[in-house]
Amino acid sequence: MxxxxxxxxxxxxxxxxxxxxxxxxxxxxxxxxxxxxxxALTLAIGSVSLGTAxxxxxxxxxxxxxxxxxxxxxxxxxxxxLAGRRTDQILLPAVAMLGGLSLLLMERLPQDLVIQxxxxxxxxxxxxxxIWLVGAITVAATLGIIVRSDSWLRRYKYTWAAVGVGxxxxxxxxxxxxxxxxxxLQIGPISGQPSELLKVILVVxxxxxxxxxxxxxxxxxxxxxxxxxxxxxxLAPMVAMWAIALGIVVVQRDLGAALLFFGVFLALLYAxxxxxxxxxxxxxxxxxxxxxMANLFEHIRTRIDIWIDxxxxxxxxxxxxxxxxxAFARGGLLGMGLGGGLPEIGGRPPIPEIxxxxxxxxxxxxxxxxxxxAILGIYLVIVQRGxxxxxxxxxxxxxxxxxxxxxxxxxxxxxxxxxxxxxxxxTGVTLPxxxxxxxxxxxxxxxVGLLLALSDKGVEPPPLPRPGSRWRRLxxxxxx
Amino acid sequence: xxxxxxxxxxxxxxxxxxxxxxxxxxxxxxxxxxxxxVVRAPELARxxxxxxxxxxxxxxxxxxxxxxxxxxLASNEADENGELYRVYLSPTISQVIGYASRIYGRAGLxxxxxxxxxxxxxxxxxxxxxxxxxxxxxxxxxxLSLSHDLQQAAVSALxxxxxxxxxxxxxxxEVLALASTPTYNASRLANPATAAATFEALRDSPxxxxxxxxxLGRYVPGSVFKIVTAIAxxxxxxxxxxxxxxxxxxAERTGLLVEGFRVRDGHHPETGSTAxxxxxxxxxxxxxxxxxxxxxxxxxxxxxYAGRMGFGAPLPFDLPTAISQVTNGSGTDPxxxxxxxxxxxxxxxxxxxxxxxxxxxxxxxxVANDGELxxxxxxxxLSGAGGKRTIGPESMGRMLSATDARAINEAMVQAVEGxxxxxxxxxxxxxxxTTAGKSGTAELGGSGEPHSWFIGFAPADDPQVVIAVLxxxxxxxxxxxxxIAGRLMTRWLKxxx
Numbered sequence: 001m002x003x004x005x006x007x008x009x010x011x012x013x014x015x016x017x018x019x020x021x022x023x024x025x026x027x028x029x030x031x032x033x034x035x036x037x038x039x040a041l042t043l044a045i046g047s048v049s050l051g052t053a054x055x056x057x058x059x060x061x062x063x064x065x066x067x068x069x070x071x072x073x074x075x076x077x078x079x080x081x082l083a084g085r086r087t088d089q090i091l092l093p094a095v096a097m098l099g100g101l102s103l104l105l106m107e108r109l110p111q112d113l114v115i116q117x118x119x120x121x122x123x124x125x126x127x128x129x130x131i132w133l134v135g136a137i138t139v140a141a142t143l144g145i146i147v148r149s150d151s152w153l154r155r156y157k158y159t160w161a162a163v164g165v166g167x168x169x170x171x172x173x174x175x176x177x178x179x180x181x182x183x184x185l186q187i188g189p190i191s192g193q194p195s196e197l198l199k200v201i202l203v204v205x206x207x208x209x210x211x212x213x214x215x216x217x218x219x220x221x222x223x224x225x226x227x228x229x230x231x232x233x234x235l236a237p238m239v240a241m242w243a244i245a246l247g248i249v250v251v252q253r254d255l256g257a258a259l260l261f262f263g264v265f266l267a268l269l270y271a272x273x274x275x276x277x278x279x280x281x282x283x284x285x286x287x288x289x290x291x292x293m294a295n296l297f298e299h300i301r302t303r304i305d306i307w308i309d310x311x312x313x314x315x316x317x318x319x320x321x322x323x324x325x326x327a328f329a330r331g332g333l334l335g336m337g338l339g340g341g342l343p344e345i346g347g348r349p350p351i352p353e354i355x356x357x358x359x360x361x362x363x364x365x366x367x368x369x370x371x372x373x374a375i376l377g378i379y380l381v382i383v384q385r386g387x388x389x390x391x392x393x394x395x396x397x398x399x400x401x402x403x404x405x406x407x408x409x410x411x412x413x414x415x416x417x418x419x420x421x422x423x424x425x426x427t428g429v430t431l432p433x434x435x436x437x438x439x440x441x442x443x444x445x446x447x448v449g450l451l452l453a454l455s456d457k458g459v460e461p462p463p464l465p466r467p468g469s470r471w472r473r474l475x476x477x478x479x480x
Numbered sequence: 481x482x483x484x485x486x487x488x489x490x491x492x493x494x495x496x497x498x499x500x501x502x503x504x505x506x507x508x509x510x511x512x513x514x515x516x517x518v519v520r521a522p523e524l525a526r527x528x529x530x531x532x533x534x535x536x537x538x539x540x541x542x543x544x545x546x547x548x549x550x551x552x553l554a555s556n557e558a559d560e561n562g563e564l565y566r567v568y569l570s571p572t573i574s575q576v577i578g579y580a581s582r583i584y585g586r587a588g589l590x591x592x593x594x595x596x597x598x599x600x601x602x603x604x605x606x607x608x609x610x611x612x613x614x615x616x617x618x619x620x621x622x623x624l625s626l627s628h629d630l631q632q633a634a635v636s637a638l639x640x641x642x643x644x645x646x647x648x649x650x651x652x653x654e655v656l657a658l659a660s661t662p663t664y665n666a667s668r669l670a671n672p673a674t675a676a677a678t679f680e681a682l683r684d685s686p687x688x689x690x691x692x693x694x695x696l697g698r699y700v701p702g703s704v705f706k707i708v709t710a711i712a713x714x715x716x717x718x719x720x721x722x723x724x725x726x727x728x729x730x731a732e733r734t735g736l737l738v739e740g741f742r743v744r745d746g747h748h749p750e751t752g753s754t755a756x757x758x759x760x761x762x763x764x765x766x767x768x769x770x771x772x773x774x775x776x777x778x779x780x781x782x783x784x785y786a787g788r789m790g791f792g793a794p795l796p797f798d799l800p801t802a803i804s805q806v807t808n809g810s811g812t813d814p815x816x817x818x819x820x821x822x823x824x825x826x827x828x829x830x831x832x833x834x835x836x837x838x839x840x841x842x843x844x845x846x847v848a849n850d851g852e853l854x855x856x857x858x859x860x861x862l863s864g865a866g867g868k869r870t871i872g873p874e875s876m877g878r879m880l881s882a883t884d885a886r887a888i889n890e891a892m893v894q895a896v897e898g899x900x901x902x903x904x905x906x907x908x909x910x911x912x913x914t915t916a917g918k919s920g921t922a923e924l925g926g927s928g929e930p931h932s933w934f935i936g937f938a939p940a941d942d943p944q945v946v947i948a949v950l951x952x953x954x955x956x957x958x959x960x961x962x963x964i965a966g967r968l969m970t971r972w973l974k975x976x977x
């Protein structure tokens with residue numbers, strides 16, 4: 001990867017460019033350490049609260065699980081200290097808090113919701129989630145340390161786009177259908193949800209496309225009646241995005257992923273161009289497409305009907321959504337306390353699919369509105385860090401990449417939280433860092449890892465614009 | 481060398497816009513959390529569908545239910561596993577109290593007050609802290625306005641016939657009896673050992689014993705509906721108590737022609753050529769006078785006045801109620817009538833008019849209480865470890881002036897006690913007490929006996945009890961329903977308190 005900088009040739013030979021395996025100069029990260037200690041303290045209190053509620057005796061609920069998780073956090077922190085990176089110090093603690101809440105929640109739910117066998121040993125819900133959480137923290141920290149150049153993302157945007165479309169097609173052909181949705185792709189022993197990875201690829205592609213064509217999209221107009229539009233050929237990717245979003249709806253029957261992709265696309269398009277007209281056209285296209293899809297697919301129509309009035313079928317289609325609202329109602333302002341809520345009926349939690357689709361409702365019951373608002377606040381902190389990293393980045397590509405990655409987390413959290421709270425129809429996207437599931441945790445870890453890498457003040461400068469690029473052509477024309 | 485950021489606008493401002501939009505979106509989420517967690521929380525967290533309510537029901541003893549004299553109507557017993565189930569005093573109260581069954585859920589007051597009986601309800605502020613205490617549940621005992629004695633008398637008066645009796649105190653709206661027959665044995669439904677067989681038998685029975693006829697049965701009212709017409713006519717000012725119609729005596733012989741339909745009467749030998757007023761027309765239950773009054777009043781006012789007394793919507797009551805209607809509203813005439821024929825027929829309770837017995841009791845109560853209708857209610861007090869909360873009477877508003885109400889009162893007295901009224905409505909009189917009432921014989925069309933109705937109250941000059949009696953397909957109202965009403969009002973006024 002670092003070879004790229006050398007090949008660009010035009011930039012002066014870097015004097016002290018840090019290398020992956022270069023000399024290590026440890027650099028303390030006090031802010032991160034302080035925040036991580038706060039997280040550890042909070043989680044310990046949570047664990048005591050959970051243990052006390054479940055057993056009636058004061059004590060940590062699962063000292064080993066919490067210990068392993070905190071050790072992983074300490075390891076990630078230590079690795080960054082040793083690597084001497086000047087990366088963002090707030091992202092990791094924020095994510096660690098959400099992941100810790102996820103661990104406490106999964107420990108608290110019936111463990112047989114998920115049983116996975118690895119090497120002859122079976123693991124329950126919390127154990128599997130802990131494995132993924134540790135993996136996610138490792139991935140985020142590792143990416144934050146070793147990614148020193150963005151050219152592998154920047155140069156091959158169309159390749160990445162092709163990979164993304166390929167994944168989508170693969171899901172269509174080989175995906176397994178669960179509850180009317182085709183979200184899961186299973187190849188051999190490995191199964192995962194491609195849309196989680198797709199969202200990262202989407203941002204990689206969009207950042208590349210928009211950073212190259214920003215100027216054109218901003219400055220040139222085509223008049224279509226009263227509308228002032230950018231040059232029509234440059235709208236092609238927008239139409240392609242629209243088609244892909246609808247394709248996701250068709251292939252995966254998943255309105256949530258489509259909403260996420262298109263939302264990120266429109267937000268990034270606006271950030272790059274500042275043109276409201278483009279966003280409005282995009283919205284109209286999306287609404288038209290969704291309406292058509294709702295007419296075509298029973299599954300989507302049902303979701304929308306449930307959203308409009310779940311109480312019309314409280315024991316059938318509306319059951320899950322209504323039970324989630326009941327959970328918020330039981331929680332009230334202060335919550336029932338960890339382990340104090342979620343009354344079980346016949347040994348089952350009150351909300352079906354609570355660990356993947358309704359963790360916010362579960363936390364809403366146990367931590368109350370106060371807890372929900374705090375969780376929403378942490379997501380906003382993550383988004384704010386990402387946007388800051390984006391605005392401070394060295395060039396448009398990195399800016400848009402960081403902004404896009406931050407928006408992926410923010411918009412995804414919004415979509416599923418809104419589904420839990422009946423603000424939007426319920427969709428199958430996960431609550432980042434909290435929902436159970438490896439694909440989701442790992443993909444979001446990649447997002448955080450890339451944000452950490454992009455925040456590094458000591459990283460390689462971006463490559464110079466290539467001669468013959470659209471940018472060059474444009475500026476030459478402007479000069480003439 | 482031109483850098484890309486040199487020519488394109490900076491990303492800062494647009495990024496801030498996006499950040500602001502996302503913040504607003506998250507603020508909406510926080511607002512929604514507040515809406516469900518605070519605003520809607522009391523209603524949701526106490527609903528019988530709530531998981532905590534269901535979970536608690538198996539272990540926490542439910543509150544008892546007592547009648548107005550303190551007789552225990554519903555209590556708990558433990559099965560061999562130590563899990564609790566309900567036992568009820570008698571089948572006569574099953575349609576009111578309903579049942580709480582592990583398998584078949586809840587019905588009746590057991591459903592409405594499930595959260596209170598389970599002990600989950602309270603006010604949201606104390607609830608916010610109650611959950612930190614050791615005693616999470618505070619089951620409440622319910623005290624009802626119902627009299628078990630009177631309820632039993634009502635059920636045995638109906639006997640083997642299908643029907644309903646509603647008795648209430650017009651001054652407060654307290655429901656004294658709310659009987660529906662046939663009854664069923666709710667204890668057998670609540671007992672896990674007998675529940676399944678009992679439920680299947682009840683569900684498959686053609687007599688529909690699970691249907692609380694007093695509140696959920698909808699019946700053609702026949703002539704008892706004339707009181708609604710009178711209320712609307714006087715209330716809207718369309719008629720006075722002295723209003724007579726010159727065409728009425730002539731029409732008695734051949735019927736009144738309304739748009740090609742003849743409204744007929746059966747009383748012309750008795751009244752001859754006299755032009756009847758409110759009192760006279762009510763005494764002989766004159767269909768023609770009431771048709772003309774209905775047409776004079778107009779469909780809009782008729783539906784409006786009925787609506788004020790509860791028609792057109794579920795009643796504000798402790799039990800679910802069926803919606804009573806004056807018309808099905810399919811027409812384009814004012815009020816939703818198809819034409820004047822429907823309006824004329826509705827004015828004496830035929831056409832598309834359907835009512836619940838409870839609704840008709842409210843109509844009588846409006847007259848009895850001088851035009852002010854009190855909200856009917858059953859549960860008068862909730863008492864638990866945290867103290868006792870009493871529920872007081874509540875007005876549904878003034879339906880018509882006291883003067884107009886007394887005019888109708890007088891007409892209803894005449895219908896029971898007048899020389900001709902006595903002939904049509906025998907047996908409704910409470911001896912020694914001025915009694916007011918109106919019988920109804922609801923034709924169902926085709927073959928089959930009509931529904932037998934009576935609504936009334938006593939004493940007429942100081943009403944203390946209102947009654948509505950319905951007996952399904954039992955014949956003339958004056959012959960079947962009226963004597964039942966007389967007996968029960970007598971029992972309440974003389975035998976009760």
